[in-house]
Amino acid sequence: MTAVVRTREELAQARAAAQGSVAVVMTMGALHEGHATLLREARKHADVVLATIFVNPLQFGPNEDLARYPRTFDADVAVCAAEGVDVIFAPTPEVMYPYGQPQVTVHPGPLGEVLEGAVRPGHFAGVLTVVGKLLLLTRPDLAFFGEKDYQQLTLIKAMVHDLELGVEIVGVPTVREADGLALSSRNRYLSEAERRAALALSRALRAGAAERDPGAVLAAARAELTGLDVDYLALRGADLSEDPAGGEARLLVAARLGTTRLIDNLPVHLDGTTEKETA
Ligand SMILES: Nc1ncnc2c1ncn2[C@@H]1O[C@H](COP(=O)(O)OP(=O)(O)OP(=O)(O)O)[C@@H](O)[C@H]1O
Numbered sequence: 001m002t003a004v005v006r007t008r009e010e011l012a013q014a015r016a017a018a019q020g021s022v023a024v025v026m027t028m029g030a031l032h033e034g035h036a037t038l039l040r041e042a043r044k045h046a047d048v049v050l051a052t053i054f055v056n057p058l059q060f061g062p063n064e065d066l067a068r069y070p071r072t073f074d075a076d077v078a079v080c081a082a083e084g085v086d087v088i089f090a091p092t093p094e095v096m097y098p099y100g101q102p103q104v105t106v107h108p109g110p111l112g113e114v115l116e117g118a119v120r121p122g123h124f125a126g127v128l129t130v131v132g133k134l135l136l137l138t139r140p141d142l143a144f145f146g147e148k149d150y151q152q153l154t155l156i157k158a159m160v161h162d163l164e165l166g167v168e169i170v171g172v173p174t175v176r177e178a179d180g181l182a183l184s185s186r187n188r189y190l191s192e193a194e195r196r197a198a199l200a201l202s203r204a205l206r207a208g209a210a211e212r213d214p215g216a217v218l219a220a221a222r223a224e225l226t227g228l229d230v231d232y233l234a235l236r237g238a239d240l241s242e243d244p245a246g247g248e249a250r251l252l253v254a255a256r257l258g259t260t261r262l263i264d265n266l267p268v269h270l271d272g273t274t275e276k277e278t279a
């Protein structure tokens with residue numbers, strides 16, 4: 001039986017009743033198989049699974065898609081129920097931000113200013129602030145996040161480490177459609193032609209990941225992106241450090257298909273070194 005709670009008081013009651021280990025999966029709703037996979041992982045690793053559904057205004061820029069972001073609450077509850085979620089916390093913006101725009105937010109540091117952060121100024125302060133608040137409100141032992149938002153996952157790990165928040169952050173590999181497209185709530189914005197064009201992102205990452213030398217990785221990936229409106233294609237360390245040493249690195253891409261912006265990334269195994277970033 002999945003309970004839906006909307007206020008801090010209801011959440012506090014549900015949290016107090018939780019026995020054993022607690023895992024949280026934070027989402028903005030419009031749930032798909034990527035979210036279901038996170039919920040399934042959480043279910044495997046904890047006695048009590050809590051999901052949060054909240055479209056966080058603080059992480060959207062003034063010209064972004066906050067108003068049109070898909071809201072499919074009843075279907076989301078059904079997904080959570082099917083995955084054995086115990087409690088859904090679905091607050092309103094007024095519950096999360098009772099005093100309006102918060103005066104104090106979490107500063108993501110230099111990693112918050114590059115890649116996604118360069119294109120979406122203030123985005124990661126908004127993400128870390130709401131994730132920090134939700135961690136404090138839910139007090140989980142474990143929290144699950146997708147590798148699809150790799151920079152977000154890396155920054156959340158850094159926040160938990162630097163602020164000693166005492167929760168284990170677990171990354172879950174990206175779930176894809178059979179043709180390679182990373183599942184994303186924003187995929188539903190795509191026209192048929194845009195969806196076909198969007199396949200270039202995962203194709204580029206696979207082409208890059210087949211190489212071992214940084215220059216070759218980027219060249220192979222870039223060749224697949226011809227004609228696309230690319231925000232960035234970047235090769236970084238697995239921790240998103242600027243200098244990928246030999247060994248595991250990350251290849252990340254973001255591009256626009258019409259009015260929709262998609263991101264994706266894959267691990268890459270390098271023989272060599274040197275950071276690369278191209279627009
Ligand atoms: N394809 C996926 N595979 C694994 N995890 C995913 C996938 N898509 C989203 N997630 C994870 O689900 C959590 C909630 O993400 P969110 O609700 O923003 O969904 P989303 O599909 O990423 O939406 P958006 O289109 O807004 O980026 C995040 O930890 C995110 O990384």
Ligand SMILES: CC(C)(CO)[C@@H](O)C(=O)[O-]
Nearest residue numbers: 026027028056127130149
């Ligand atoms: C982590 C998160 C739920 C915070 O709003 C959001 O950024 C997301 O859905 O990835």
Ligand code: BAL
Nearest residue numbers: 028059060123149152
């Ligand atoms: N999936 C990360 C949330 C966002 O794009 O705002």
